[in-house]
Amino acid sequence: MELLTIGAFAKASRLSPKALRLYDELELLRPARVDPDTGYRYYAVEQLPQARLVAWLRRLGMPLAEIRTVCALDAAGAAREIRAYWARVEAETAVRRDLAAFLVDQLTVESGDVESRRDHTTMLxxxxxxxxxxxxxxxxxxxxxxxxxxxxxxxxxxxxxxxxxxxxxxxxxxxxxxxxxxxxxxxxxxxxxxxxxxxxxxxxxxxxxxxxxxxxxxxxxxxxxxxxxxxxxxxxxxxxxxxxxxxxxxxxxxxxxxxxxxxxxxxxxxxxxxxxxxxxxxxxxxxxxxxxxxxxxxxxxxxxxxxxxxxxxxxxxxxxxxxxxxxxxxxxxxxxxxxxxxxxxxxxxxxxxxxxxxxxxx
Structure with missing residues (x-):
């Protein structure tokens, strides 16, 4: 089993050493070996696919608890969970988008745009x-x-x-x-x-x-x-x-x-x-x-x-x-x-x- 130092593994997986230490503490991504004298962490090359998946999911903004669930599944199950997560993100974004549009519209009216104000005061x-x-x-x-x-x-x-x-x-x-x-x-x-x-x-x-x-x-x-x-x-x-x-x-x-x-x-x-x-x-x-x-x-x-x-x-x-x-x-x-x-x-x-x-x- 080929081992990489935490620095080399961080570079290959695009995760920082600080993130790797955190994921070790959370039992999300444990090192393959820890030196009993120095406490230095080593990772197996075979762990890179999982580490890269964690990095990608973090870029998506997925919470660590959900990442743990995804990493425990096979490829098909992980794909379903990621699809479900992104559907929720899009739904929440749509609500924020509507609120942003309302605020822009309201501030435009309050800015003194006469035509906009006239349109908004048409009484029905x-x-x-x-x-x-x-x-x-x-x-x-x-x-x-x-x-x-x-x-x-x-x-x-x-x-x-x-x-x-x-x-x-x-x-x-x-x-x-x-x-x-x-x-x-x-x-x-x-x-x-x-x-x-x-x-x-x-x-x-x-x-x-x-x-x-x-x-x-x-x-x-x-x-x-x-x-x-x-x-x-x-x-x-x-x-x-x-x-x-x-x-x-x-x-x-x-x-x-x-x-x-x-x-x-x-x-x-x-x-x-x-x-x-x-x-x-x-x-x-x-x-x-x-x-x-x-x-x-x-x-x-x-x-x-x-x-x-x-x-x-x-x-x-x-x-x-x-x-x-x-x-x-x-x-x-x-x-x-x-x-x-x-x-x-x-x-x-x-x-x-x-x-x-x-x-x-x-």
Whole structure:
């Protein structure tokens, strides 16, 4: 067995001697031999492929704990883990990219650009409808919906007190529907604070336990923009110019497996863990919600819904029904026609010029 000094091995593997000493202490990359008198480390030439893999993974930014997992796998398994890690990085980067775009946009407006300021102060209104239905299977309805002049919300409760949990979450946000409209620059902070209050309300209801909880997806109107807050697997969609866009990302086990390339969307439909959530308002620490700001256009139609709809009605059918009249009722009827296995709730809001009085349908 050919041995290399730590200096020669560091140069060949592109890892520093300091890093090699650390990885030895962490039992990630142990030397082949340590001199009993001097403590000097020697490495086998056969260890170079693993050392180079560690170096590459560190350049990717992978945490050492995950590198340890990758190094313990065969080549195929290691490739799957690296693919899954990078999918998570890209998802997190997308969230930061959206925040950066929002900050650039907001600072551009605040810089005094007259045309930008005029564009951002174009006032529109919402015309909305909301309804919730028990479905054909569940003994009770644990969903809560709300639609008002400024606030739209859907919450899907779970556990013995699921109905109370969803109701408490929405109730904690209802104050946002009152008072003056918020400036776009502050609305996300206000929403985040409101969700923290909702989390505390659900936590108090659950008495610290995790068996009760709720999803929460809400839109807050600023007069020209819609601020989105999202936790769980309820969803928000935008229908614009005949195209349907999902503007939320499910915080669920199956969605994470899809993101990581371990599961196809078709396989997810029958996966035994398809109802398990990675994020929800409940008995534990308040999760960080997804927060985004959407530029609204006249003619946009937004849909907020619980998974009682999306679990049985495909997106193409949602697009077709959402474009029609009385969309809330027809979407819920479609879910019930597909068996109605879950509570189903929908809020639909149209962005319109300020000529139509808002109408709420409960």
């Amino acid at each position: 209104e919402l015309r909305y409808a909301a309804h919730t239905d028990r479905g054909h299977v569940r003994p009770a309805n644990q969903d809560t919906v709300y639609a008002g002049r400024r606030l739209l919300a859907v919450a899907d409760g779970f556990g013995p007190a699921g109905a109370s949990a969803s109701g408490a979450a929405v109730e904690a946000l209802r104050f946002l529907d009152e008072g003056e409209e918020l400036a776009a620059g502050s609305v996300l902070n206000v929403l985040e604070d409101a969700v923290r209050g909702a989390s505390e309300a659900v936590h108090d209801l659950a008495e610290g336990g995790e068996e009760n909880g709720t999803t929460l997806t809400a839109l807050l109107w600023t007069g020209s923009k819609l601020a989105l807050v999202h936790i769980g697997d309820s969803r928000a969609y935008l229908l614009r110019d005949g195209e349907l866009f999902r503007i939320t990302h499910d915080h669920s086990v199956v969605q994470s497996l899809i993101d990581e390339g371990r599961l196809t969307p078709e396989e997810a439909e029958s996966h035994p863990q398809r109802t398990l959530l990675l994020k929800a308002l409940g008995g534990g620490m308040a999760p960080l919600p997804d927060l985004r700001l959407h530029e609204a256009r006249a003619g946009d139609r937004y849909l907020l819904c619980s998974d009682g709809l999306t679990g049985v009605v495909p997106d193409e059918r949602i697009k077709e029904l959402l474009a029609g009249e009385d969309a809330v009722r027809t979407l819920i009827a479609e879910a019930n026609a597909a068996g109605g296995p879950d509570n189903v709730s929908c809020v639909v809001a149209d962005v319109v010029p300020p000529t139509h009085p808002p109408v709420s349908v409960e």
